[in-house]
Amino acid sequence: MGNKNKLLPQQRKELLHTLKARFEKNMNRHKGIEWAKVHARLELTAEKLWSLNEMEDSGGEPDVADYDKKTGEYIFYDCAAESPKGRRSVCYDDEALEKRKEYKPKNSAVEMAAGMGIELLTEEQYRYLQSLQKAGENLDTKTSSWIKTPDAVRKLGGALFCDYRYGNIFVYHNGAESYYAARAFRGCVRV
Known part of the structure; x- marks a missing residue:
């Protein structure tokens, strides 16, 4: 295992190989x-590679899903078919975690994302990611994913999550302290 925010050379090599293979397999995203340009950016950002490795290790299957023309950054999203297995059963944030008196989850989505160096997807990003999928290959058809919740909703104790059912993307609300075995979070990282 690598040091905090740094991968060992073999880990780097394996991650880059995995990312390239996924990139080539999913050109619709x-x-x-061009992979060569993405690869060049990745080679310059050891900390971002570490974050991508955290996404990969927790089951997110990160892939390039957007490009920011203003900043020149490639944006990797969690593209696993279902919410990442290594991030399930978490409440929304640390405030919610502290409010739970019993049966506390081990972590919160917001804290985990920060620790990984990634950001929770917004509703707009979640919808965009779903739009990139091939017909019949929508994400979160059996699971759900916490999304970045507006402050006004969070101040009232709630948090938002999304999933895909009945041919539609649904945005729901729940108490921020709730957690379920089939709910995790999707994130993104800019490189």
Whole structure:
């Protein structure tokens, strides 16, 4: 295992191989983007590679899903078919975790994402990610994913999550302290 925010050379090599293979297999997610340019950016950002490895290790299957023309950054999203297994059974944030008196989960989505160096997807990003999927291959058809919740909702004790059912993307609310075996979170990282 590598040091905090740094991968060992073999880990780097394996991760880059995995990312390239996934990139080539899923061209529908990044039309007009060349792997050579993505690879060049990745080689310059050891900390971002560490974050991508955290996404991979927790079952997120990160892949390039967007490009920011203003900043020149490639944006990797968690593209696993279902919410990442290594991030399930978490409440929304640390405030919610502290409010639980019994049966506390081990962590919160917001804290885990921060520890991984990634951001929770917004509702807009979640919908965008779903739009990139091939017909019949929607995400979260059996699970759900916490999304970044607006402050006004969070101040009232709630948090938002999304899933895909009945041919539609649904946005729901729950108490922020709730957690379920089939709910995790999807994140993104800019490289």
